[in-house]
Amino acid sequence: MKSVSIQGIRGSFHHEAVNRFFHDQKMEIIDSPTFKTVVMDVINGKANYGMMAIENSIAGAILPNYSLITKYGLHIIGEVVLPIKHHLLALPGETLDSINEVRTHPMALLQCENFLEKYPSWKLLSKDDTATCAYHIHIKKMKGVATIGSKLAAQMYQLHILAENIHDVSDNYTRFYLLSATPEKIENFTKASLYFTTDHTMGSLAKVLNILAKYKMNITKIQSVPLTGSIFQYSFHADINTPGGDDTNYRMALNEIKNTTGFLHILGEYKEDKIKK
């Protein structure tokens, strides 16, 4: 059986992402405390793959995770887009009135601010991940304590859903990348993630985009990496749609881009995960 390292424990959104990607295929889930340790699990061969959140429709990109991918030379071999639905979970028998503490991941607290504001007396505790909180509430029979998490977490740790869909914004999606230490050829890939630098001459980014347009590659995402030092060079993350069959045009586009950019790294070629609305 193949294994996937996830940030957090079973019942987390990362676990849901694995289920969505592999469908019925049985995978061994390896719990890993941080994004860095997920990457290490993959690099050291402890896991075949790593599943890692990369972008949220509300909060934007998780730039440090892009850095981990490039720093350790991992390959993106798949994409998952998961609707994020936050629920308030607690032991069976609890009510909104009996809760006095909510412990969950700080990102979940941020995404449920409007709901939490209605209960100013609740103590809000930041913890490493949502599913671990659900596990602790279950195993330690923690009364008066709720967590914010997924339905999968509620099922796995036999918690009751006290309030459903408590996230502020309903259009909340998180994109995940399935990562591998070795390249894996994905037949008929429909998407590619590029990372490139341009010099500071006017229009150097435009040149790259013109080449993509010439070869009919659509851009689904572009983001400059915020400047922290040099103002003479910029780096960009761009995702593009590829034809999903004959990749001649795509290869020709890459060759031309290589001559324009200071540096071009293909982070991965994989199948797009389309959101069904």
Added chain:
Amino acid sequence: MKSVSIQGIRGSFHHEAVNRFFHDQKMEIIDSPTFKTVVMDVINGKANYGMMAIENSIAGAILPNYSLITKYGLHIIGEVVLPIKHHLLALPGETLDSINEVRTHPMALLQCENFLEKYPSWKLLSKDDTATCAYHIHIKKMKGVATIGSKLAAQMYQLHILAENIHDVSDNYTRFYLLSATPEKIENFTKASLYFTTDHTMGSLAKVLNILAKYKMNITKIQSVPLTGSIFQYSFHADINTPGGDDTNYRMALNEIKNTTGFLHILGEYKEDKIKK
């Protein structure tokens, strides 16, 4: 005396941003609980200006704040780039051994993860903002409790710095926008923030960038807004450098872009804040 509404209270990074922007000019600071209420203070005339974080070099853009600016039609009239330095603050007399709880904003917890991991016994509490925690520790004489915050907060609330520069990444900058309800002409502005949509035809973004290149406008930031619904239209936030004097070329570029994009909104024209390294 003119007034600025800030998210949080005096001693916060928003307060530091106001000090950096207005230098010696005395401003009335209006504490406001959320980014939304900051916007409301400006719209309702309670404050002349609002200071709002928009982007962090590690975490990326705060996309919901871009939405607030566009939704309420605010004008960006200034920019502040502030180095973010997190310190562990507590009552005088405390030591790292006497601390058992850290209460601060979830983003500060996220940015100091490596440091906090060294003290697994500390209880981590999420609170609305860092400066309010500093204020409470001071006013309630809270023993064994630390917060993560700025030197300004330590000074204002007479706290002791238990550990300096505890943030994971040293190149941590936050960009803020100074916002106004009415447009304000900034003489010799050197930067502009644009928000535009393009259709899904190949190369529509490239067309916009070509126009900018033709008129020698450099892009300092570009970001597509993550898809949540329609896949037929994209919107982008782009910051560009303008000549800082004669704005003829800039105006001509905007006119050409208007003919290319579905929608072009100038969020602001203001002076760039250059980071001194």
